[in-house]
Amino acid sequence: MSTTERRSRIEALGAFLPAGSQTSEELRAEAPGLGDADVERITGIAERRVHDPDPAAGEDSFGMALAAARDCLAASRHRAADLDVVISASITRVKDGSRFHFEPSFAGMLAGELGARPGVLSFDVSNACAGMMTGVWLLDRMIRSGAVRSGMVVSGEQATRVARTAARELTDSYDPQFASLSVGDSAAAVILDESTDPADRIHYIELMTCSEYSHLCMGMPSDRGQGIALYTDNKKMHDRNRLKLWPRFHEDFLAKNGHRFADEEFDYVIHHQVGTRFIDYVNQTAEAEFGTPMPASLQVVERFGNTATTSHFLTLREHLRGNGLPRSTGSAANRDHGRDHDRDQGRSGARYLMVPAASGVVTGALSATITNARV
Template sequence: MSHSRFESIGAYLPSKRVTTEELVSQLKETPGFDLEKITGVKERRFRDTTPENHEDSYILAMNAAQDCLSRSQYAAADLDVIISTSITRSRGTKMYMQPSFAGTLARDLGARADTISFDLSNACAGMMTGTYILDRMIRSGAVKRGMVVSGEAITPIAETAVEEITEKYDLQFASLTVGDSGAAVIIDEAVDDNDKIHYIELTTASEFSHLCLGMPSEKSQGVSLYTDNRKMHNESRFLLWTDTQGNFMADRGTTFEDEGFDYIIHHQFGAGAIPFMNAIAAREFGHPMPPDLNVIEKYGNTSTTSHFIVLHDQLSQQNIASGSKVLMVPAASGVVGGFLSTTISSLKV
């Protein structure tokens, strides 16, 4: 059975920077805590909403896909499958379910008429889920290579939160941490163990699904995200990852120490919660966690794209040496957990 690898990576970040201080200053009620200190988010990117340069989910995704193709050995016509995993699906001022973003991207990028294209949505684990499916398609021999792409114009939930938060603690506070972005990866067949997705597994614990819900606002015509952070970021939720990966490694006859990870990338949901999550993991696995790579201070939570924005950023700064083994840990509404293990050698930015 073949394995897959990350062949190339692309990203797009809007130029507009909005600080946490700016957002908090617009609230009607000052929070009962220091939002920047707790979340670690100093600023995030907001899409351009001017008529002449309007940026929507599709444009963010297209820019990331083109960036990805610019450093790939493949052209769009070489791709067998394109998977779009955006939560937000805006084009102009409208939200689209049909036609699919993936199909439209495939056409506009110049993919073949027989290229498989489809959308999927799995909250902030979207790109990880697309990677999971494409990895399995390559392993089965169904395809040779493909792209997973996402464009997230998700800051409208922050704009709604600014208008609607009136209490010192509100379920919309997490909305103030999000930022807009696009990310894309091309995945093909691995040729050796030095450049390879070793494994990826995902799991859902629906008993936690009510803790983070995106929906039309209860107060206005905006879109909102309601997150119970106190219950979301606690030990029982974090054990979803460690229990799942612990059982997986036990079945393989390995330990966390045996895996030899050089770095770990968590979903970028909060600088305060991640050290707690790592402490629980160190206790459960009986081994210290590797260095944590993150970009939460400058980009915030970019939802589906977060792991790949981190990867792109750290590769661009040459902070990941060739041959490094990286563990990616998703955390998404649903609640979705899991893990991805990959060794990266040829991936460059």
């Protein structure tokens, strides 16, 4: 196979979800500044998973990432010693209880814990909630170039740390920390290797950063007290002009290759799991921009909240495992879409579109047909 013909595929997926959970009503009760604001109605999130703060539970960012990586390897055809590269994409690099950890890299430590061969290539990436997507973009390019044959992208997110800060500090539902109440804790891992079948392949993955909007969502130490905080201008982050960035970028990319969105015949779309209203709104915006119904939209946000870098791959894994994902649909035509989606949920050979929406602002598209992914 020549270099120009190499492609990657999603070979296996793994995840870890803490056993602890918190409903939106329970979280609202911890936020006296909210008054009677209905967090579940505003976000569409009923509950989210919450890590155990006891260091012995091993549910810091590193511990959850390690559990997800082991889960992924348990499903995979590959062993840890087969991997040519390990990439970590966590935003919340918490290890040993509550310490933010920067060196040595999470990826290097994870590779060692997993039993990867000595000296295996490993590195961390940081790109807000597009971190895992960025890691997959890099790994896909490495496989296409022939530099590696297989690798893992993994992330663990102790995201509810910002929710606790917000509950203490926000003053009303318009407070810039309100979006912090939507997050949940989780970890996810994905193994990519070389594709030998067009029916089991990442067709393309393209990303774009629009720094003009970088100030609209910022994570940093709280400016009101102790703790990590997230400040988001929800109105501007989710306005129609910003939501048009993805469909216009994707449309331009397809046009350069002589295609239209309708030609892609996607079976499913997975958006960043920000909230149910956001997902519905971005689908409606995209339908108007593309001039065609959107595919069935998969989501786990109602049960798990916004799980940051892990959201797309957690949603995909839940879907492939047949865990009865709720699906939003933009129109009557979309609900049919020429396919019986209720019958075909998780079927082999389905074509998936993943669309990141991250602070930065980062958008883009990953297109993949999945036939033999192990979960």
